[in-house]
Amino acid sequence: MNVLTLNDVSYTYDKAKKKVLDGVNAVFESGKVYTIVGKSGAGKSTLLSLIAGLDVCTDGEILHGGQNLAKLDRDEYRAKGIGVIFQSYNLIQNATAAENIVLSMNISKSKESDKKGFAYALLEKVGIDRETADRTILKLSGGEQQRVGIARALSGGPGLIIADEPTGNLDKETEKDILNILTSLAHTDGKCVIIVTHSRRVTGVADVIYGISGGRMTKVEE
Amino acid sequence: MYIIQNAFANILRNRGRNILLAIIILAIITTSVTALIINNTSAAVIEDYQFRFSSEAFIQLDIDRLTSSASNGGSAGGNRVFSSASIPQMDAELQLMLTDSAFLKESLATGSVRGNSGDIRAIDQNDEDETDPSQPQGIPGAGGMAFRIGGDMSNFQLLGDQWESFTEGVRSLESGRFPETDNECVLSVDLAEANGVEIGNVIHFTALLSAGLPEDFDVNEAEDGDVMEVNGIDYTVSVLNRDFGIAGLNREVTYELTVTGLYYDLNDAYENEMLSGYAYFNNRNEVLTTLGTLLQPRQSGESGVQVNVRYFLADPAYIGNFEAEAREKGLSDAFLVTTDERSYNTIVKPVVELKKISLIFMFVVLGLGAVILLLLTSISIRERKYEIGVLRAMGMKKSKVALGLWCEMLAITAVCLAIGLGAGAVLSQPVSDMILVSQVEAAQEQNSAPGGFMTVPGGGGGGPVRIQGSQMGGARIGGGFTANAQPLDEMTVSLDIATLFQIIGIALALATAAALAGVTKITKYEPIKILMERN
Numbered sequence: 001m002n003v004l005t006l007n008d009v010s011y012t013y014d015k016a017k018k019k020v021l022d023g024v025n026a027v028f029e030s031g032k033v034y035t036i037v038g039k040s041g042a043g044k045s046t047l048l049s050l051i052a053g054l055d056v057c058t059d060g061e062i063l064h065g066g067q068n069l070a071k072l073d074r075d076e077y078r079a080k081g082i083g084v085i086f087q088s089y090n091l092i093q094n095a096t097a098a099e100n101i102v103l104s105m106n107i108s109k110s111k112e113s114d115k116k117g118f119a120y121a122l123l124e125k126v127g128i129d130r131e132t133a134d135r136t137i138l139k140l141s142g143g144e145q146q147r148v149g150i151a152r153a154l155s156g157g158p159g160l161i162i163a164d165e166p167t168g169n170l171d172k173e174t175e176k177d178i179l180n181i182l183t184s185l186a187h188t189d190g191k192c193v194i195i196v197t198h199s200r201r202v203t204g205v206a207d208v209i210y211g212i213s214g215g216r217m218t219k220v221e222e
Numbered sequence: 223m224y225i226i227q228n229a230f231a232n233i234l235r236n237r238g239r240n241i242l243l244a245i246i247i248l249a250i251i252t253t254s255v256t257a258l259i260i261n262n263t264s265a266a267v268i269e270d271y272q273f274r275f276s277s278e279a280f281i282q283l284d285i286d287r288l289t290s291s292a293s294n295g296g297s298a299g300g301n302r303v304f305s306s307a308s309i310p311q312m313d314a315e316l317q318l319m320l321t322d323s324a325f326l327k328e329s330l331a332t333g334s335v336r337g338n339s340g341d342i343r344a345i346d347q348n349d350e351d352e353t354d355p356s357q358p359q360g361i362p363g364a365g366g367m368a369f370r371i372g373g374d375m376s377n378f379q380l381l382g383d384q385w386e387s388f389t390e391g392v393r394s395l396e397s398g399r400f401p402e403t404d405n406e407c408v409l410s411v412d413l414a415e416a417n418g419v420e421i422g423n424v425i426h427f428t429a430l431l432s433a434g435l436p437e438d439f440d441v442n443e444a445e446d447g448d449v450m451e452v453n454g455i456d457y458t459v460s461v462l463n464r465d466f467g468i469a470g471l472n473r474e475v476t477y478e479l480t481v482t483g484l485y486y487d488l489n490d491a492y493e494n495e496m497l498s499g500y501a502y503f504n505n506r507n508e509v510l511t512t513l514g515t516l517l518q519p520r521q522s523g524e525s526g527v528q529v530n531v532r533y534f535l536a537d538p539a540y541i542g543n544f545e546a547e548a549r550e551k552g553l554s555d556a557f558l559v560t561t562d563e564r565s566y567n568t569i570v571k572p573v574v575e576l577k578k579i580s581l582i583f584m585f586v587v588l589g590l591g592a593v594i595l596l597l598l599t600s601i602s603i604r605e606r607k608y609e610i611g612v613l614r615a616m617g618m619k620k621s622k623v624a625l626g627l628w629c630e631m632l633a634i635t636a637v638c639l640a641i642g643l644g645a646g647a648v649l650s651q652p653v654s655d656m657i658l659v660s661q662v663e664a665a666q667e668q669n670s671a672p673g674g675f676m677t678v679p680g681g682g683g684g685g686p687v688r689i690q691g692s693q694m695g696g697a698r699i700g701g702g703f704t705a706n707a708q709p710l711d712e713m714t715v716s717l718d719i720a721t722l723f724q725i726i727g728i729a730l731a732l733a734t735a736a737a738l739a740g741v742t743k744i745t746k747y748e749p750i751k752i753l754m755e756r757n
Contacts, residue, residue, distance in 0.1 A: 049750050052615075054615060054748070054749055054750035054753075055748070055750050075614075075617045075618070075619045076617065077617070078615065078616065078617035079616065079617025079618075080617070084615065086615075086753070090611075090612045090615060090753055091612065092609055092612060092613075093608075093609070094235040094236065095231070095235060099231070103224070103228060103613075103616070104616050106224035106228075107613070107616050107617050107618045108617060152616075156617075
């Protein structure tokens with residue numbers, strides 16, 4: 001099922017007047033893992049910001065479920081429509097892992113009656129036990145923080161998950177675990193997972209690989 | 223709801239930073255509470271005094287005018303003493319006539335007469351000093367001015383309509399009832415027991431009433447005991463000082479009073495130890511009756527019955543109207559109609575200064591405190607920029623981020639408010655006392671000039687002219703100024719509802735301003751920028 005469509009998406013930074021993305025076209029479907037690869041500065045993270053609703057494209061359109069993101073309430077979209085996993089986790093540092101999840105559920109207006117119980121379950125699913133769940137983020141390792149990041153991305157029940165270099169700061173063992181979780185989300189839970197990376201190991205789990213170069217994105221492999 | 227929960231959680235999560243904020247807010251609130259309590263109590267005290275002093279109208283001899291005319295006509299050398307003829311008088315009739323003024327809320331007329339009795343003996347009465355009714359008692363027409371202690375002496379005071387001591391609780395009716403009509407009286411239990419007086423007995427009191435000297439009266443041709451007819455009434459001439467030309471015309475009147483009650487007196491027998499033993503000054507010898515009783519035998523223009531009327535204006539703004547009415551009814555230009563501004567200023571000035579100081583102090587603290595608080599909040603928010611970026615990236619709306627920050631600041635402020643109110647309420651009294659003491663000292667230094675007497679140079683380079691401020695002629699006018707007015711040196715401050723709401727308002731404004739300072743700063747950034755900056 002078509003989850004996200006990019007139609008001639010372009011992006012120009014105000015100051016540089018340089019087109020970072022130039023007429024990008026792509027279709028992302030549910031149940032698949034996509035990776036977007038490219039050199040540093042190629043526009044990977046910019047594309048991810050546009051898809052995440054953190055920024056707006058200067059030309060073209062991004063359709064989520066057939067609706068143009070530019071016309072949607074982007075706060076609402078970020079809260080419910082998409083789950084974002086950041087390379088540097090971006091969690092509330094002095095809150096516990098569980099509190100981060102509950103807060104995210106509150107923001108997405110989750111109907112779950114036992115939010116804390118749901119948060120523990122979600123964290124357990126990504127490999128965080130209850131004791132660890134009650135620790136503040138500052139006391140967790142990078143791998144644990146990334147697992148919390150994944151759990152948070154899932155907390156609003158989105159059909160689309162995007163991850164920006166999710167294993168960039170992790171060791172190989174943890175990277176493998178994280179990738180297993182992400183592929184499982186696509187292949188088992190039917191979510192559309194888009195991973196921005198330049199790691200070969202990550203591209204190895206992808207169903208579809210896109211490459212960005214010179215502001216243009218092309219399908220490298222399927 | 224989760225915004226509030228998250229705000230409370232954030233307060234604990236960022237406790238170090240919040241404690242610092244709380245200390246600043248607490249200092250501001252405590253200072254503001256202290257200053258506001260002092261300020262508002264001062265304002266209430268000032269307003270109260272303002273109303274009291276401006277609502278009571280005084281008809282007062284124009285001392286400046288009198289001394290000016292005295293200086294112009296003064297004799298060479300020596301002290302010049304005013305005789306009854308030279309001091310303008312306001313007769314009791316006019317005083318009482320003014321009580322009907324439409325501009326008054328109420329008036330209080332009282333009177334007194336010095337008397338003796340052949341029926342009963344006063345407590346501490348000294349037979350050797352007992353007044354011979356045929357002898358004059360002081361300066362005619364200058365009632366209450368010249369008592370010769372131990373010489374010519376009345377033994378009783380007949381008081382007309384002076385019932386304050388009963389309402390104040392220092393006297394109470396032991397038996398019987400208060401006078402309901404004229405010619406009835408109540409006596410002290412001690413006086414009644416000493417003389418075997420019972421309720422229903424009739425007692426006779428004698429008093430001297432005086433007439434003004436006719437213009438053609440020549441003191442050098444008059445002798446003590448001469449009888450002179452004035453307005454159809456016979457008076458006995460009394461020459462007090464031939465050299466100074468002081469003489470009087472007196473006649474004896476008799477009050478026949480029925481005792482209707484006996485009162486118990488909690489007052490000391492003598493208010494002044496120096497006067498102990500003189501029957502006239504013994505409180506137990508006071509005979510309480512109606513003013514109408516005292517005025518009954520009095521003819522128009524006669525002195526001897528001291529009348530004192532206090533006028534309370536319906537509105538302080540009516541002072542001009544009241545004066546116009548008094549002038550129309552015959553009040554001489556020698557009198558001023560005024561409110562007691564001088565006493566008001568003397569009494570209230572330290573409180574006014576205290577109010578000013580507290581207000582200035584509060585504004586300074588609020589101003590400086592607000593600047594420090596805004597800076598501190600601004601720094602604090604900058605530190606939380608990343609957290610806010612994360613919340614925004616998670617989809618939290620700007621308004622909710624702002625609401626969360628405001629809730630945090632409100633919660634901190636609320637805790638500080640509770641502590642600050644307590645601390646301020648405790649601190650305000652000693653702080654108020656401390657400032658008031660210094661202000662009273664300053665005021666007393668300023669007011670160290672003589673109060674009751676006014677001294678001006680006598681004409682012809684002679685000695686000073688001395689005029690006693692508040693008494694004159696046959697009547698004491700309108701209560702007079704509070705000659706011995708002392709600065710208010712005690713003020714009980716307390717936290718009232720109005721102050722409480724003002725403090726809450728200030729606290730709310732502080733919390734909002736502090737939160738706004740941070741929010742406006744942070745919401746300018748898009749979450750992507752905050753996160754990119756961080757990453």
